[in-house]
Amino acid sequence: MVWKLSLAAGLLASGAVLPAFAQDRPLVLDEVVLTTAAETATGPVEGFVATRSATASKTDTPLLETPASVSVVSAADVAARGGVANVGQALAYVPGVSLSSSFGVTTDSDFSIRGFNSWGGNYLDGLKVGTGMTRAGQPTVEPYGMERFEVLRGPASVLYGQVTPGGMVNTVSKRPTFQDSRETMLRYGSYGQVQTGLDLNGANGDGTLGWRFVGYAQSGGTQMDDVQDDRIYLAPSLTWRPTDRTEITFLASWRQLRGQEWANEVDRAVLETVSPSFNPGEPGFDRRDSDQYAIGYELTHRFGDDLKLVQNLRFYRMDGTYHQVFAWNGSTGNPDRPYEVAREAYLQDMTVDVFDVDTRLQWNAQAGATRHTLLAGVDYSNIKTRMKTQWGAAAPLDFADPVRGLPIGPFDPVIRDDEWKRELGVYLQDSIEAGPWRATLGGRWSRTTNGEDASVAAWNYERKQKAFVGNAGLLYLTDTGFAPYVSYAQSFQPETGTDWQGRPFDPTEAEQYEVGVKYQPPGTDALLTVSAYRITQQNLLTTDPEHPDFSRQTGEVQVKGIDLEGRMRRGDWDLSLAWTWLDSEITSNEDGNQGNEYTVPRHTASVWADYAPQQGALAGFHIGGGLRYTGRSWGDDANTVRNDSLLEADLALGYDFGTRDPALDGLRLDLNARNLGAGKHTRCTAWGCYYNEQPSASMTLAWKF
DSSP: OHHHHHHHHHHHHHHHHHHHHHHHSOOOOOOOOOOOOOOOTTSOOSTTOOOEESTTTSSOEEGGGOSSEEEEEEHHHHHHTTOOSSHHHHTTTSTTEEEOOBTTBOOTTOEEETTEEOTTOEEETTEEOOOOSSGGGOOOOOGGGEEEEEEEESOOHHHHSSOOTTEEEEEEEOOOOSSOEEEEEEEEEGGGEEEEEEEEEEEOTTSSEEEEEEEEEEEOBOSSTTOBEEEEEEEEEEEEEEETTEEEEEEEEEEEEEEOOOOBOBOHHHHTTSOTTOOOSOTTTOEEEEEEEEEEEEEEEESSSSEEEEEEEEEEEEEEEEEEEEEEEEEOOOTTOTTEEEEEEEEEEEEEEEEEEEEEEEEEEEETTEEEEEEEEEEEEEEEEEEEEEEEEEEEEETTSOOOOOOEEEEOOOEEEEEEEEEEEEEEEEEEEETTEEEEEEEEEEEEEEEEEESSGGGOEEEEEEEEEEEEEEEEOOTTSEEEEEEEEEEEEOOOOBOTTOOBOOOEEEEEEEEEEEEOOTTSEEEEEEEEEEEEEEEEEEEOTTSTTSEEEEEEEEEEEEEEEEEEEETTEEEEEEEEEEEEEEEEOSSSOTTOOOSSOSEEEEEEEEEOOSSSTTTTEEEEEEEEEEOOEESSTTSOOEEOOEEEEEEEEEEEGGGTOGGGTTEEEEEEEEEETOTTOEEEOSSOEEEOOOOEEEEEEEEEO
C-alpha cells in the first residue's frame, strides 16, 4: 500500500526537517517554563505508575483509596514495549488476565479475567464497545489511540450493567490535555509490517478550546502466510469550555481494517506437521474487512461547588465482511492421507450499531465528620446486529501435501439474522469518607430486552428480564501507606432460550467476596496490591438429562484466587510485576463435567524492568526486558485436552538522541522483540489446536516536538 508509506514519510518529514534546520542556523529560543499537569482519571500517566482512575467508581478517585482491585496500563508502558496490536497484548503484564486466541488469532475479546472470558466486558471511555453475534462483528479499538488501559477485576454490574463476573476492561481515548505537544512515529517490524502514527495536541490562548488529532496507518503481513493486517485510524477530539462551570469533549474516530484471518481448529498431531506460518485457508478467497465509525461526547456541568451533571454519549457503527475457509478439527478418514482435514467455507456480512448514553448527578455532601460523594445515574444501551450468512463446501486439505485453488461451493441459501440487545439501568452509589475510613455502597436495577428475528423461524424470540444487584466495600487508609480493604459485588448476564416447558431462562448471576491490601510508601512513586477472592457464578445452562434436546439452569462455577501486582518508579528504574494463583472448579454440571477445572491456567506471572539512566556513559539509553509465564491449563471443560506451560520474554532497547545533542531533542530510536521462547508452542481447545503468537521484532523512530 504505497500511499501508506508515503503518509509515513510525510509524517516523519514534519519532524525530520527540524534537526536539519537546526544545524544550518543557530536557534535563539525564548525562555520556556515547563509545568507538569496533575494526573487525572482520563489523562496521561507519567511512566508506569498511575495514581488515579474512574473505572471502579465513575468518579476521579485515588487508586489507593479504592476498595477494589484495579490495574492501569499507561500509553508510556505500552510504548516502552514497542507498541501492541490489540488490547489483549496491552494487558500481558496485568494480574488475573489470561491471554487466549480464538482459532489462532488474538483480538480485543480473546482473554479472560479471573477465569471468566471477557466477552461483553470491553468498554471505551466508560461506555460499551458492544459485540456482534460472531467474529465478523467484533468491534475493536486501536491501541495507538488509547491513553490508558484499565482493568477492574471482579463483578462490575452496579455501574455498568451486564458484565462478565471476572471483571471488565475500560480503555480511555487520547483527548485534549491543553498542552502543546506533537509526536510522529514510524515503525518497521516482522512480516514486513510498516506502521506510522501522528499525535497532535494543542489549545487556544485563553484555555477555552483544546484539540487533539491522532492518526495511525499500518500495512504488512502477519505470522501466517498470505494473511495481511492493514489498518487506518483517524481520531479527532475537541474540548470546549464555554464557562468555568461547563466542559464538553467531542470524540470521533474512524477505523478501517483490511486483511484476512487464519482459522486453525485441527488435531495437535496434524498441526505439528506444519510450521506456525502454515495457512490452512484459501488466500484468494479469505477476507476480513471492516469499517468502524464512532462519534460522541462527554459533558460536565457544575451547578455549584458540590453538584455536577455528567453525561457520556456515543453512537458507533461497524460494517464487516468475513469470508473464510475453516479447517475443522477432524480427519477425513482417508487412510492414504492421514493428515488430510475437512474444511468448510463461510460467508458473512454484518452491521453492528451501538448507541450508549450514561447520565448521572454527582453530589458532594458533608454530614458532620463524614463526607459523601453520591452518584445517581441512568444509563441506556441499544446494540443492533444485522447479519447475512452462508455456509458452503470446500475441498479438504492435506497438511502434508497441500493443494490450493480448488473450487469452493456450492453455498447454502442466505440466512438473514437480526439481533437486538437493550438495557435500561438505574444506579445509586455512595462513596463515604470518615477519617481514615473509605466505604462504598451501591445498587442497580436493570431491565434488559434481548431478541432475534431470523429467516430460520425456530431462532426467533424476544425476552425481557429484570435484575437487581449491589456492591459494598470498606477500606482503611493508614499513615504508613497501607490500605487494607474488603468488598462484595454482584453481577448478572441475561440468558436466551427456554426450558422444555417453554419457560424463559433467568439471568446468570454471580457474586464475589474479596479481601486485600494496598501499599503506597509515603513520598514514593509506587503501588502494591494483593487481593484474595472467591467468585461463584450460578444459573449456568447444562443439558437437561430428562429432555436432552433442552437445557436447564443447574450449572455453577466457582473460582478462588490470589492476585498480586506491583508498579514502581525508583530513580532510573521502572518496574512492574504480577502474579496470579487461580483455583477453578465446575461445582454443578449435568454434562458430566462436575468437579473439573475451568479452561484457565492455575498460575500466571510476569515481571518487566526498564532502566533509563539520566547520567553517566549510558545516559540517553533505555534498556528493558520482561518475562511472562503461563502455567498448564485444560483446553476443555471435560479436562481431556492439556496445554503445557509457556515462558516468554520481551526485550527493549532505545536511545534518546536529544541527551547528547539538544538539536535532536525529542528524537528517539527503539528496538523491541516480543514472544521470545514461544517457538512451536501450541494451545488447544475443545475445537482444536493452533500455534501461539510467534516471536517478532520491530524498530521504531519517534519524534516529539
